[in-house]
Each structure stands twice: as structure tokens, then as C-alpha cells.
Amino acid sequence: MERLTEKITNKETGEILAYRLKSASAVDHIKACRKLGELEDAEEQGRLFVLPCKVGDDVYFIPSKVNYKLNILNEHEENNRIYHQKIVRITFTRNEWYVECDKDLDYGTGRVHIQQHFGETWFLTEEEAEAALERMKGERNE
Numbered sequence: 001m002e003r004l005t006e007k008i009t010n011k012e013t014g015e016i017l018a019y020r021l022k023s024a025s026a027v028d029h030i031k032a033c034r035k036l037g038e039l040e041d042a043e044e045q046g047r048l049f050v051l052p053c054k055v056g057d058d059v060y061f062i063p064s065k066v067n068y069k070l071n072i073l074n075e076h077e078e079n080n081r082i083y084h085q086k087i088v089r090i091t092f093t094r095n096e097w098y099v100e101c102d103k104d105l106d107y108g109t110g111r112v113h114i115q116q117h118f119g120e121t122w123f124l125t126e127e128e129a130e131a132a133l134e135r136m137k138g139e140r141n142e
Contacts, residue, residue: 004032051097053124057087059101060129061113061122068136080136082129 008018021032042048053059061083063071071079085101091112098114099122113122123129 002031004028004035051090052118053087053090053099055087055090057124059085059087059099059113059122059124060126061085062129062133062136064117064121065136065139080133082126082133084126 004021004023005019006022007016008020009016021028039048062068063080068080071077085103087099088102088105089100091098091100096115098112100112103109104111119128120132123132
């Protein structure tokens with residue numbers, strides 16, 4: 001796929017500030033409008049969405065609030081921690097998508113990380129997972 005745009009980034013932080021067309025020609029403007037229109041059509045038809053991750057990405061997950069409390073109740077607080085794995089499969093169903101990770105597949109745990117729990121029990125950075133786990137600890141102490 002030919003890239004029609006280029007990114008304008010902050011040189012210090014790498015943050016994307018804007019996009020612009022690579023060329024000012026009328027033909028490239030028409031190509032860009034056509035491509036954008038096709039992408040918008042696909043999104044409206046449910047054939048396009050942007051995933052927050054890809055196969056090979058690191059994933060950090062924590063117990064759900066219910067499991068967190070059960071671990072305390074059953075004296076298994078050592079399980080209230082961050083688990084690190086790699087995504088090996090992304091599966092799409094009729095209404096959602098979910099990821100499967102390397103160790104879960106190796107050990108046959110049957111665990112999947114569903115779309116609705118992204119940012120709640122599974123994260124793409126260890127820092128996000130740590131913050132969520134700290135919030136759970138704080139709720140416990142309240």
C-alpha cells in the first residue's frame with residue numbers, strides 16, 4: 001500500500017503532531033481522498049477498526065477485582081501480581097475480539113483477554129498494570 005501522507009512529529013518526544021500529504025499534486029489529493037473514503041466506508045460497514053496491539057506485543061495482566069478478593073480470602077495474595085506474556089493470536093468473533101498469549105497456549109489454561117477488559121485487567125505497559133493493581137490495593141484498604 002502506497003503511503004500518501006507523512007507524519008509531522010515533535011523531534012524531542014517523538015509525539016505525532018499532524019499528518020500532511022507527501023505531494024501537493026492534484027492527483028495525489030484525489031488518491032488521498034479516495035483512500036480516506038474507502039477506509040471510512042469500510043469502518044461504517046464494520047470491516048475496519050484499529051487494534052491497540054498486534055501479535056508479538058508484550059501484555060501485562062492482573063487478576064480481576066473478584067479474583068483479587070478471592071486470592072486474599074483464600075490466603076493466596078502472592079497471586080495478586082502482574083503477569084507478563086506475549087500475544088501470539090488475535091481472534092475475531094461476531095461482536096468482539098480477544099487475544100491469546102504464549103504461556104496460556106503452552107500450558108492450556110484456556111485464558112483469553114477480551115476486548116472489554118483491555119485497560120482493566122490487561123495492559124500494554126507494565127506501568128499501566130502497576131497503577132491498576134495499586135488502585136485495587138487502595139480500594140482494599142479503604
